[in-house]
Structures are given as structure tokens and as C-alpha cells.
Amino acid sequence: LVVTLMIEIPVIFIVLGGSDRLCMLIGRSKYQLLMAFLPLSSAISGNVGLQSSTLTTRAISHGHVTPSNYRNWLGKEVGAAVCLGFGMGTISACIAYWASNFEPVFAFAIMVAQFFSIVTAGVTGTFAPLLFTFIFNRDPGKWGGPLETAIQDIVGSFALLFLSYKILEFFGPLDIDPNDMCGGIE
Numbered sequence: 001l002v003v004t005l006m007i008e009i010p011v012i013f014i015v016l017g018g019s020d021r022l023c024m025l026i027g028r029s030k031y032q033l034l035m036a037f038l039p040l041s042s043a044i045s046g047n048v049g050l051q052s053s054t055l056t057t058r059a060i061s062h063g064h065v066t067p068s069n070y071r072n073w074l075g076k077e078v079g080a081a082v083c084l085g086f087g088m089g090t091i092s093a094c095i096a097y098w099a100s101n102f103e104p105v106f107a108f109a110i111m112v113a114q115f116f117s118i119v120t121a122g123v124t125g126t127f128a129p130l131l132f133t134f135i136f137n138r139d140p141g142k143w144g145g146p147l148e149t150a151i152q153d154i155v156g157s158f159a160l161l162f163l164s165y166k167i168l169e170f171f172g173p174l175d176i177d178p179n180d181m182c183g184g185i186e
Contacts, residue, residue, distance in 0.1 A: 081122020
């Protein structure tokens with residue numbers, strides 16, 4: 001747990017790093033809404049990573065995945081993560097669209113971040129047990145989980161904040177009510 005905690009520390013800096021600029025770009029209400037998607041994105045991606053890790057660990061223990069066929073398994077699991085990412089990204093975008101008072105750019109930013117986070121979780125959740133079993137000769141159930149969780153949280157936070165910022169910045173600032181501005185220098 002301490003190792004996971006240490007690996008997770010960059011999430012603090014990711015959230016703190018661009019928060020002011022993001023808030024100034026989209027306004028306080030949409031910034032708070034975007035931040036509300038952070039635990040949702042992390043939880044959904046975490047479930048995908050956990051399922052990928054569990055399925056891969058079980059497949060290894062039952063002899064279905066070996067050093068000679070792991071690439072096929074990895075490809076199938078990544079394909080499943082892409083499908084899950086697209087589906088959950090679309091659902092998250094619909095929720096974001098409604099919650100943001102029908103702002104399509106905001107919804108698109110949430111969709112891209114959710115997709116990226118889920119695909120990364122699927123890849124790390126599948127790859128970690130393979131790595132620890134076939135390269136390091138360690139128990140994948142013991143070592144794979146902390147690695148997958150930490151990487152998924154870092155990448156998911158990065159995706160939600162950085163990619164959202166870049167998408168929202170590219171399409172221009174959203175309409176912000178003057179009473180909804182973030183604090184600035186006066």
C-alpha cells in the first residue's frame with residue numbers, strides 16, 4: 001500500500017498543476033463539474049483494469065496464456081478495452097452534455113478523457129500480470145494490482161485534466177457567466 005501511495009503522489013501535482021488555467025478557461029461551475037468526473041473516471045477505469053488483470057491472472061494460472069501466445073491474449077484484451085472505452089466514453093459524454101447545460105465541447109472532452117483512461121487501464125491491467133509472471137517470475141496477483149491501479153490513476157487524472165484542457169482550449173473558451181468566473185488577480 002505504501003508503494004501504491006508513493007506512485008500515486010503525481011496525481012496531486014496533476015490536479016494542482018493546471019487547475020487555475022482550466023478554471024479560468026471554462027468557469028467555476030464547469031470546472032467543478034469536470035472535477036466531479038475525476039472519481040467517476042477513475043472508478044470506471046479501475047474496474048476495467050481490475051477485470052483485465054483478474055482475467056489475465058486466471059488465464060495464466062489455468063495455462064490458457066503462455067509466453068508463446070500472450071500477444072494474442074493482449075490483443076483481445078486491448079480490443080475489449082477499446083470497445084468498453086468507446087461505450088463508456090459515449091455514456092459519460094451524454095451525462096456531461098446534459099450536466100453542462102448541453103455544451104458539446106465539454107461533453108466531447110469528457111468522452112475523450114474517459115476513452116483514453118479506460119484503454120490505458122485495459123492495457124495495464126492485462127500487461128501487468130504478463131510482465132510479473134513471464135519476465136519477473138513473480139505472483140501476478142500480488143504484484144500486478146498496485147502497478148495497474150497506480151498507472152491507471154495517474155493516466156486517468158492526466159487524461160481528464162490535460163486532455164480536457166487541450167480540447168477545450170482548441171475549440172475556444174466556453175461561454176462563462178460573469179458571476180461564474182474563477183478567482184484572478186484584481
